[in-house]
Amino acid sequence: MERKEWPLWEVFVRSRNGLDHKHCGSVHAPDARLALQVARDVYTRRQEGVSIWVVQADHIVASDPDAKPELFDPAEDKIYRHPTFYKLPDEVNHM
Amino acid sequence: MTEMAQQTTATSPGHVEYVMRMGDNALILGQRTAEWCGHSPVLEEDMALANMALDLIGQARMLLTHAGRLEGRGRDEDALAFQRNEPAFRNLTLCELPNEDFARTMLRIALFSRFQLLLWERLLSSTDSELAAIAAKSIKEARYHAQHSGDWVVRLGDGTEESHRRAQAALDYLWPYTAEFFIPSAADEAAAEAGVGPLWSTLEADWEAAVRPLLEEAMLSLPAPVPFRSQGKFGRHSEHMGHLLAEMQYLQRIHPGARW
Numbered sequence: 001m002e003r004k005e006w007p008l009w010e011v012f013v014r015s016r017n018g019l020d021h022k023h024c025g026s027v028h029a030p031d032a033r034l035a036l037q038v039a040r041d042v043y044t045r046r047q048e049g050v051s052i053w054v055v056q057a058d059h060i061v062a063s064d065p066d067a068k069p070e071l072f073d074p075a076e077d078k079i080y081r082h083p084t085f086y087k088l089p090d091e092v093n094h095m
Numbered sequence: 096m097t098e099m100a101q102q103t104t105a106t107s108p109g110h111v112e113y114v115m116r117m118g119d120n121a122l123i124l125g126q127r128t129a130e131w132c133g134h135s136p137v138l139e140e141d142m143a144l145a146n147m148a149l150d151l152i153g154q155a156r157m158l159l160t161h162a163g164r165l166e167g168r169g170r171d172e173d174a175l176a177f178q179r180n181e182p183a184f185r186n187l188t189l190c191e192l193p194n195e196d197f198a199r200t201m202l203r204i205a206l207f208s209r210f211q212l213l214l215w216e217r218l219l220s221s222t223d224s225e226l227a228a229i230a231a232k233s234i235k236e237a238r239y240h241a242q243h244s245g246d247w248v249v250r251l252g253d254g255t256e257e258s259h260r261r262a263q264a265a266l267d268y269l270w271p272y273t274a275e276f277f278i279p280s281a282a283d284e285a286a287a288e289a290g291v292g293p294l295w296s297t298l299e300a301d302w303e304a305a306v307r308p309l310l311e312e313a314m315l316s317l318p319a320p321v322p323f324r325s326q327g328k329f330g331r332h333s334e335h336m337g338h339l340l341a342e343m344q345y346l347q348r349i350h351p352g353a354r355w
Binding site for chain 2: 006027028029034037038041042045
């Protein structure tokens with residue numbers, strides 16, 4: 001018997017209103033509608049979420065792991081990009 | 096539910112049976128559906144089926160607890176689930192039939208949840224406030240069961256040659272048992288009289304209106320009507336029920352009163 005694998009879907013769950021969707025794993029499902037349903041069954045059984053996104057894994061364009069040196073290393077010595085050199089007024093608490 | 100005034104007197108013996116029958120439906124179908132745990136075709140569906148089974152068992156717990164209180168003989172949910180014999184169970188025969196395969200499992204949930212959904216809608220305004228509260232919680236679960244199982248019925252029926260063959264075989268097998276939903280009963284009369292819940296026979300048109308488009312979309316054809324009427328809700332069960340109970344009740348039968 002021919003065994004075709006269902007496509008892989010990446011699952012993003014927003015745990016509360018106002019927060020971002022966070023990647024939490026993946027599921028196999030035959031189509032988008034069922035991917036949402038099984039994502040609900042697999043990842044929100046303990047009230048983890050109020051909203052789910054699924055994205056077919058093929059549709060995510062990822063950076064090349066071998067390109068890490070040219071992509072990310074140049075940021076290493078530019079510590080002035082971190083906002084740590086400012087004195088924040090006390091009123092601004094949550095920066 | 097604790098904040099609500101709990102109804103603890105039955106308006107009639109029919110009232111008790113009406114609630115017990117709903118509890119038994121949920122319990123027995125929950126037990127059957129839970130048999131998939133660890134055996135599903137894929138992990139995702141294993142969890143989906145276990146979730147639906149647990150929803151049903153949760154409904155059964157509330158309904159049987161309530162039925163036990165209404166009955167007033169001191170029987171709790173466990174006594175009702177694990178210490179009754181086959182003829183005392185009032186579930187629809189459809190709920191106790193073997194799973195057979197994924198197609199029959201999903202089609203059964205699709206047919207049953209659409210029936211249950213109609214019932215929960217009506218029970219939201221039950222004069223039995225406890226039953227109305229159970230309906231308010233359970234209706235959300237039934238909606239999801241109807242959606243998930245319905246989506247699968249369409250995908251299987253309108254899928255590959257094999258999935259269509261299995262879905263059609265499931266429909267041919269299950270369909271004759273759905274007539275039992277709507278057979279008039281004395282318990283229905285008593286419950287309807289007291290405003291507890293609808294006569295199940297009055298739900299037939301709405302149920303067919305919900306089921307037929309689904310089966311059409313799934314490219315499945317309805318089998319010809321047959322005179323056979325299953326009788327599970329009157330306590331006369333199929334040959335499968337005894338085996339199901341033997342497995343479900345085993346622990347409580349050899350260690351009566353055992354607790355976690």
